[in-house]
Amino acid sequence: MSLKRVYTVTGLIIAVIVLTVVLFSSWYTVDESDQALIMTFGKAEETITEPGLHFKLPWPIQRVEKLARETLKLEFGYNEKNGKTNETKMITGDENIVLADLVVQWKITDPKKYLFHSEKPQEILYNATSASLRSIIGSSKIDDALTSGKAEIEANVRELLTSLMDKYDVGISILAVNLKDVELPNQEVRSAFTAVTDARETMNTKINEAKKYENKRMNEAEGEKAAIIYKAEGEKSARLEAARGDVAVFNKLYEQYKTNPDITRERLTLETLEQVLPGAEIYIMNDDGNTLKYFPIRPLEKEQAKQSNEEGGSEE
Known part of the structure; x- marks a missing residue:
């Protein structure tokens, strides 16, 4: 075999090897869960995140570092x-x-x-x-x-x-x-802590029950308070109305008194006696103390009431 032929065969072998390296190192795939970083002569270039087949310059010019993109x-x-x-x-x-x-x-x-x-x-x-x-x-x-x-x-x-x-x-x-x-x-510490926790829960339960009872009693007290205030307001209004009525009656009597003081005074005396002694017979006396023929007020009142009743019955 001549030297020229040896060089030719060697060159072909080297060319095939280089072509194979270029062919297999010029493309790469990126999965959906990965991302790829392109390195050019050791320097980081762009980051590829799109999944699929990608091409690059052959090794050793460029190489690919794949990293996870998922969580x-x-x-x-x-x-x-x-x-x-x-x-x-x-x-x-x-x-x-x-x-x-x-x-x-x-x-x-x-x-x-x-x-x-x-x-x-x-x-x-x-x-x-x-x-x-x-x-x-x-x-x-x-x-x-x-x-x-x-x-x-x-x-x-x-x-x-x-x-x-x-x-x-x-x-x-x-x-x-x-x-x-x-x-x-350890278990011993866990048991002790559980006991403390249970005691704290019991304490909180008791506190909650006490607060619940307190709220209940407070609500009841507030209700009683509102009822007393409402009753007092009612009595206040009633007494005010009664006082206004008494004032109106007094003013009316006073107007009558200014017009006829003697007659009004006597009438008030008689009305007061009727209120104090409702069953007493009233006699009109002279100033000298001698008994006169009295004016029979009570019998007349009874007779007048009887006649009124009879007239009312006959009309029916």
């Missing part, structure tokens, strides 16, 4: 690894020990920063999650961590974790924080 999950707390449980203990603000279990939902929003601003961005996220959770638990009371304060703790952890990740600037965004579980470290 990722970080579990912090009780992680099963090699059959062992990693217990995460932390101290509350009132110096009690609890075990926390947290899930963080996060997403890669800037592939350039995720790849080049840090060597281990997920480790940074894990450490920031730990710091955020311990900080918030450390400023919370154990009752809040174990009972009704979980939602507030979640919100505070998310806010703090988001601010930390913004400062680290590694291209990660926090979507949600879910505090799965907060427990006491």
